[in-house]
Amino acid sequence: MIMSFRWYGRHNDSIPLQYIRQIPGMRGVVTALFDIPVGEVWPLEQILAVKKDIEDHNMLFHTIESVNIHEDIKLGLPSRDQYIENYQQTLRHLSKAGVKVVCYNFMPVFDWTRTELAKVLPDGSTALAYDQNVLENTDPETLVEEMEKGSNGFEMPGWEKERLRELKRLFALYKDIDEEKLFSHLQYFLAAVIPVAEECDIKLAIHPDDPPWSVFGLPRIVTSKVNLERIIRLVDSPYNGLTICTGALGASPSNEMPDIIRHFGKLGRLHFGHARNVKFDAPGVFHEATHKQDEGSLDMCGIMQAFYDIKFTGCIRPDHGRMIWGETGRPGYGLYDRALGATYLNGLWDMIHYQQEGKK
Ligand SMILES: [Mn+2]
Numbered sequence: 001m002i003m004s005f006r007w008y009g010r011h012n013d014s015i016p017l018q019y020i021r022q023i024p025g026m027r028g029v030v031t032a033l034f035d036i037p038v039g040e041v042w043p044l045e046q047i048l049a050v051k052k053d054i055e056d057h058n059m060l061f062h063t064i065e066s067v068n069i070h071e072d073i074k075l076g077l078p079s080r081d082q083y084i085e086n087y088q089q090t091l092r093h094l095s096k097a098g099v100k101v102v103c104y105n106f107m108p109v110f111d112w113t114r115t116e117l118a119k120v121l122p123d124g125s126t127a128l129a130y131d132q133n134v135l136e137n138t139d140p141e142t143l144v145e146e147m148e149k150g151s152n153g154f155e156m157p158g159w160e161k162e163r164l165r166e167l168k169r170l171f172a173l174y175k176d177i178d179e180e181k182l183f184s185h186l187q188y189f190l191a192a193v194i195p196v197a198e199e200c201d202i203k204l205a206i207h208p209d210d211p212p213w214s215v216f217g218l219p220r221i222v223t224s225k226v227n228l229e230r231i232i233r234l235v236d237s238p239y240n241g242l243t244i245c246t247g248a249l250g251a252s253p254s255n256e257m258p259d260i261i262r263h264f265g266k267l268g269r270l271h272f273g274h275a276r277n278v279k280f281d282a283p284g285v286f287h288e289a290t291h292k293q294d295e296g297s298l299d300m301c302g303i304m305q306a307f308y309d310i311k312f313t314g315c316i317r318p319d320h321g322r323m324i325w326g327e328t329g330r331p332g333y334g335l336y337d338r339a340l341g342a343t344y345l346n347g348l349w350d351m352i353h354y355q356q357e358g359k360k
Pocket of ligand 1: 245
């Protein structure tokens, strides 16, 4: 397992690589070229520059999060073919830089969705939160404005302004797209891209929808064990795999996270892990908790045990953290609480390893 940290790059992140390296046991940096508009080819020179920066800090450049999918691919528009070609070219460039895993998501219009970016918890820290009742009484434009207001001046991943400016047009285009159509658009994309991923030796790893149910009536398909099974069969190749994000999938209590990790791990389809805890407050209502077992609703010990048992060799990263100790930064992506999360996850891993193998 490669303990890793998400980083938004020199110009988009308040946290220097050196600080990330100082987190105990931190071995990898998960990043992307955030300045390249969705759908365009990532230039090789820019990829190599980021790789050098990370490796100069003695960390691994192994997994990319994310190469985002242009909306026209999700919509199945004729223009998708050009964007798919660009995606293939980006994969070729990434493979020249030695990248092994590429994460992506297939959520229409919105990436991960929250109704509150700074919910104050009893200890005075703040966390991201979601309330289905609030969402149902908000229109998409207002939600986008709220996200922007609460983002402390940082661009939120997946909430790129140029895409969100055309919300009305996008919603109209999705009017006739149901889950079945979205599955077929994913299949079309994978059929074109997986052979290139195989040539490049890059594993694709789809990220679950967050939360794993429909928002604003838009279809969502990366939501459950049954659907994940269907997705990996759309193109039956080990290169067509999964990111398991425990906080995203786990927001639905019916998703049994350790079981899902074991199942897809044994099939060789699990390529990237996001380990995060959430606390259920009511059906459809949750907030993000610390990574610690008893402070949220997920079985974090069982989750790390499952990753250990499948002999997981890819990157695992702490996911969103709270804001603590007066830190300001991109909501969910401060340094302090994620560093604590990584340390906690490493602690669980070390203990499991110690009990299994003894001192090494
Ligand atoms: Mn995630």
